[in-house]
Amino acid sequence: MTTAVPALKVEHVAIHFGGLVALSDLNFTVDEGEIVSLIGPNGAGKTTAFNIVTGFLAPTHGSVSYRGTPLDGLKPHQIADIGLVRTFQRTSVFPNDTIYDNLLIGLHRQSRVHLPEALLGLPRARLTERKVRERAHELAEWVGLGRRIHDLAGSLSYGEQRLVGVALALAAGPSMLLLDEPVSGMNASETHTFVELIRNIRSRGVTILLVEHDMPMVMSVSDRIVVLNYGRIIAEGPPDTIRNDPAVIEAYLGKAAVHA
Amino acid sequence: MSEFLQHLVNMLVLGGTYALLGIGLTLIFGIMNVVNFTHGVLYTFGAYMMFIVVQQLGMNFFLALPVAVVAGWALGAIIELTLLRPLRGSDIDTTMLVMIGAWIAMQSGALWIWGGVAKSVATPFPEAPLVIGPVSVSWLRLFVLAAAALLIVATYLLINRTKLGCAMRATFQDHDTASLMGVNVDLIYPSTFAIGSSLAAAAGALLGPVYVIFPQMGDLAAVKAFAIVILGGLGNITGAVIGGFILALAEELGAGYVSSGYRDAMGFLIIIAVLIARPTGLFARSERVG
Amino acid sequence: MKLIATLVSIAALASVPLWLRDPYLMNALITTGIFIIGAMSLNLLLGFTGQLSLGHVAFFGIGAYTSALTSLGFDIGVFGDFHIVHEPWPPIAGFFLAIVVAGLCGYLVGRLSFRVRGAYFVIVTISFAEVVRLVALNWIELTQGPLALNNIRSIAIPLPGLSELVIRTKLHNYYLVLTVAVIAYVLIARLVRSHFGRAMRGLMENETLAVSVGIDVTRTLTLAAVISAAIAGAAGSLYAHYIRIIDPDIFAFINTVTMVIMVISGGKGSLAGPIVGGLIFGLMPVFLRPIMAPEAQWIAYGGVLIVILFLLPRGIVPSFSRLLSKQRGQAPAPDGMAFAKNDAKEPA
Numbered sequence: 001m002t003t004a005v006p007a008l009k010v011e012h013v014a015i016h017f018g019g020l021v022a023l024s025d026l027n028f029t030v031d032e033g034e035i036v037s038l039i040g041p042n043g044a045g046k047t048t049a050f051n052i053v054t055g056f057l058a059p060t061h062g063s064v065s066y067r068g069t070p071l072d073g074l075k076p077h078q079i080a081d082i083g084l085v086r087t088f089q090r091t092s093v094f095p096n097d098t099i100y101d102n103l104l105i106g107l108h109r110q111s112r113v114h115l116p117e118a119l120l121g122l123p124r125a126r127l128t129e130r131k132v133r134e135r136a137h138e139l140a141e142w143v144g145l146g147r148r149i150h151d152l153a154g155s156l157s158y159g160e161q162r163l164v165g166v167a168l169a170l171a172a173g174p175s176m177l178l179l180d181e182p183v184s185g186m187n188a189s190e191t192h193t194f195v196e197l198i199r200n201i202r203s204r205g206v207t208i209l210l211v212e213h214d215m216p217m218v219m220s221v222s223d224r225i226v227v228l229n230y231g232r233i234i235a236e237g238p239p240d241t242i243r244n245d246p247a248v249i250e251a252y253l254g255k256a257a258v259h260a
Numbered sequence: 261m262s263e264f265l266q267h268l269v270n271m272l273v274l275g276g277t278y279a280l281l282g283i284g285l286t287l288i289f290g291i292m293n294v295v296n297f298t299h300g301v302l303y304t305f306g307a308y309m310m311f312i313v314v315q316q317l318g319m320n321f322f323l324a325l326p327v328a329v330v331a332g333w334a335l336g337a338i339i340e341l342t343l344l345r346p347l348r349g350s351d352i353d354t355t356m357l358v359m360i361g362a363w364i365a366m367q368s369g370a371l372w373i374w375g376g377v378a379k380s381v382a383t384p385f386p387e388a389p390l391v392i393g394p395v396s397v398s399w400l401r402l403f404v405l406a407a408a409a410l411l412i413v414a415t416y417l418l419i420n421r422t423k424l425g426c427a428m429r430a431t432f433q434d435h436d437t438a439s440l441m442g443v444n445v446d447l448i449y450p451s452t453f454a455i456g457s458s459l460a461a462a463a464g465a466l467l468g469p470v471y472v473i474f475p476q477m478g479d480l481a482a483v484k485a486f487a488i489v490i491l492g493g494l495g496n497i498t499g500a501v502i503g504g505f506i507l508a509l510a511e512e513l514g515a516g517y518v519s520s521g522y523r524d525a526m527g528f529l530i531i532i533a534v535l536i537a538r539p540t541g542l543f544a545r546s547e548r549v550g
Numbered sequence: 551m552k553l554i555a556t557l558v559s560i561a562a563l564a565s566v567p568l569w570l571r572d573p574y575l576m577n578a579l580i581t582t583g584i585f586i587i588g589a590m591s592l593n594l595l596l597g598f599t600g601q602l603s604l605g606h607v608a609f610f611g612i613g614a615y616t617s618a619l620t621s622l623g624f625d626i627g628v629f630g631d632f633h634i635v636h637e638p639w640p641p642i643a644g645f646f647l648a649i650v651v652a653g654l655c656g657y658l659v660g661r662l663s664f665r666v667r668g669a670y671f672v673i674v675t676i677s678f679a680e681v682v683r684l685v686a687l688n689w690i691e692l693t694q695g696p697l698a699l700n701n702i703r704s705i706a707i708p709l710p711g712l713s714e715l716v717i718r719t720k721l722h723n724y725y726l727v728l729t730v731a732v733i734a735y736v737l738i739a740r741l742v743r744s745h746f747g748r749a750m751r752g753l754m755e756n757e758t759l760a761v762s763v764g765i766d767v768t769r770t771l772t773l774a775a776v777i778s779a780a781i782a783g784a785a786g787s788l789y790a791h792y793i794r795i796i797d798p799d800i801f802a803f804i805n806t807v808t809m810v811i812m813v814i815s816g817g818k819g820s821l822a823g824p825i826v827g828g829l830i831f832g833l834m835p836v837f838l839r840p841i842m843a844p845e846a847q848w849i850a851y852g853g854v855l856i857v858i859l860f861l862l863p864r865g866i867v868p869s870f871s872r873l874l875s876k877q878r879g880q881a882p883a884p885d886g887m888a889f890a891k892n893d894a895k896e897p898a
Contacts, residue, residue, distance in 0.1 A: 077764050088758065094752065108764055118746065129745075289669075366852070369849050372846055
């Protein structure tokens with residue numbers, strides 16, 4: 001077993017909205033190559049924590065750093081540049097574009113050329129374009145939607161859109177992927193496919209942090225689970241530990257369930 | 261010093277009518293989220309109404325004013341029902357462009373009907389101005405100030421003391437919740453647009469006799485209305501009133517002490533300066549969260 | 551297929567002066583062509599980046615004035631006795647300078663647009679254009695104000711080895727405008743199909759999502775604004791050297807509205823849209839002139855804009871191509887989708 005190298009570090013993060021303390025003194029790490037899930041009852045602060053880590057919200061205290069680089073004050077596109085890419089729960093795709101065009105947009109970071117070269121159609125620019133288009137096809141194949149690559153993303157089923165959303169995030173070439181309730185609204189077989197996909201992504205060296213409600217899915221895919229309640233971490237550890245942790249059971253099911 | 265006092269008096273007169281313009285637009289822009297490019301045309305319409313009623317129909321000047329206001333109200337309602345209601349739910353760009361189309365058509369219509377030559381309206385006030393110490397103000401302008409103040413107070417009462425006003429405020433704060441609570445949006449929207457338009461028409465009816473009346477007079481008025489709305493914050497009536505007076509003051513001081521040619525630029529410069537400094541306006545009431 | 555259609559169109563347009571003799575129509579075609587270049591540049595901001603900039607005429611006018619003043623020379627006094635004197639330069643220099651200066655203004659607007667979004671942005675752009683108009687009107691020492699800048703010289707293109715080609719006649723101007731229009735079209739098409747174009751589209755469709763994959767909003771908007779403004783400035787310069795007299799009325803809001811109508815009716819976000827819209831609304835006055843007074847025409851244009859927004863909100867070209875693909879049994883191409891066209895034939 002290789003030694004764990006921390007990738008994402010969340011240190012003493014707290015956030016206040018006026019008088020409301022949404023998160024207080026959050027501390028956890030995600031190691032390189034891990035799959036970590038962030039769970040907790042509704043209102044526990046998972047989404048808030050997620051938005052802070054991905055740069056969409058600034059914490060009142062504390063800091064988040066990725067591979068040693070603090071994310072303080074970085075804009076979302078800069079955070080993507082250092083390798084952290086997130087998916088979205090609701091609008092996860094560009095609905096009026098084909099899957100192909102969606103992926104091409106996602107491949108923005110990989111397709112950078114100098115503007116004059118692009119406008120003049122110089123060979124170097126054309127080569128980059130060709131490579132990017134090939135990659136778009138690869139990504140579509142990889143999530144199983146290769147045959148539908150020229151369909152409008154908005155015409156896909158909910159589960160398929162989520163797959164495109166993940167492919168879109170992967171297109172940006174992340175070293176760490178942050179998934180926002182990726183399987184919410186999916187049926188059992190779609191969820192199963194998704195779990196395989198996540199494992200596949202991790203085996204290619206991408207670290208994964210996900211926020212989710214679906215407990216069986218979380219239990220089956222995570223290396224470690226971090227449990228939030230009322231804005232603070234109440235438990236942390238591998239799935240088996242969490243499954244039996246009284247604090248977690250109480251948080252979800254109430255005191256009586258602990259003694260059941 | 262006396263010059264400054266004179267500017268101040270002029271500012272009060274002008275500010276009152278600007279406030280009417282601003283209140284009208286901030287209601288429409290705030291409650292309906294429509295970038296109303298026809299607001300200037302309604303201003304022009306109010307002025308031409310005065311011309312028709314006083315000069316062409318020979319009616320009493322003081323009766324003409326309510327006629328102009330009611331006509332503005334009616335035109336506003338027609339615009340909302342024919343152009344905006346069918347497009348409800350479209351993106352803001354589409355409605356904006358439709359408003360531009362209506363503006364072009366209506367202004368060209370005015371040009372076609374009345375021609376480009378400026379018209380003036382006879383007023384029943386004595387020529388000699390009222391002189392108080394170092395300051396002089398014409399009776400007409402005093403009347404304008406009084407009428408504007410009356411209309412502002414009436415609008416306040418409408419918005420804050422009536423059921424309709426309450427419904428309008430609720431719709432402004434949260435459209436969906438308001439309709440879930442039983443507010444009839446199909447009634448609120450045309451009412452809002454009509455009221456806002458009537459205020460613009462009132463401003464035009466008041467200022468038309470002060471200056472002259474020509475088809476493009478509403479263009480500048482429209483921009484000034486937007487400047488006032490931006491100054492005062494969307495949907496903020498008090499802000500619109502304050503904004504109206506600030507704009508009038510800036511224009512008076514700018515014209516008096518800088519250059520009269522750039523007087524009308526004051527409104528534009530204010531818009532640009534305020535939005536660069538505070539992109540949500542000076543007195544923005546609610547910040548969007550999330 | 552598309553390439554052939556494009557080449558045929560260009561050839562057809564190029565042949566026009568050979569059979570069209572009416573100077574009035576030629577004049578209309580030339581000014582229409584200039585406005586089409588302006589409309590194409592507006593489309594870049596409005597249709598491909600989703601920024602409703604209604605001050606576009608400012609870039610056009612600034613280009614016109616820059617070019618005119620560069621070729622006429624000027625002498626202005628600043629801070630008392632200190633004078634800035636500019637000797638007249640060849641008009642062709644004015645053309646390129648117009649592109650640069652307009653582009654710079656586009657840069658300012660682009661940076662501004664990042665801070666101020668949505669309806670407020672629209673208002674700011676309108677204000678910007680009006681301020682420019684008032685400056686042109688009042689800074690008489692520089693611009694002659696309402697007295698206008700006249701006797702602007704025609705552009706002369708230096709030909710290596712030979713003497714220069716002076717663009718004096720309508721024939722010359724027509725071909726110059728056509729050339730610039732084709733160059734502008736190709737430039738915009740290439741831009742839209744490049745990764746910059748995709749970034750613009752991503753921003754327009756879903757900014758939050760676009761930003762999460764690394765698209766820089768400010769940079770993209772600014773780039774679009776600069777290129778859009780520069781092309782508009784080029785059009786302005788062509789206008790100044792063709793009409794040879796310009797006054798502050800060039801900044802009238804009605805000129806922005808004309809370009810907006812051309813873009814919206816033709817189809818924003820489509821490359822051919824502004825051209826179709828431009829030809830229709832640029833040439834309509836010519837055909838309506840015998841039957842309708844100008845004011846009545848404008849009533850009609852306002853009405854047409856409204857009707858198009860109600861019935862064909864996407865514009866003529868996209869609605870037409872949608873109809874065509876339905877007839878062929880294909881799924882309609884998505885809005886504004888130039889990216890995938892090249893590989894449509896690749897196996898799935």
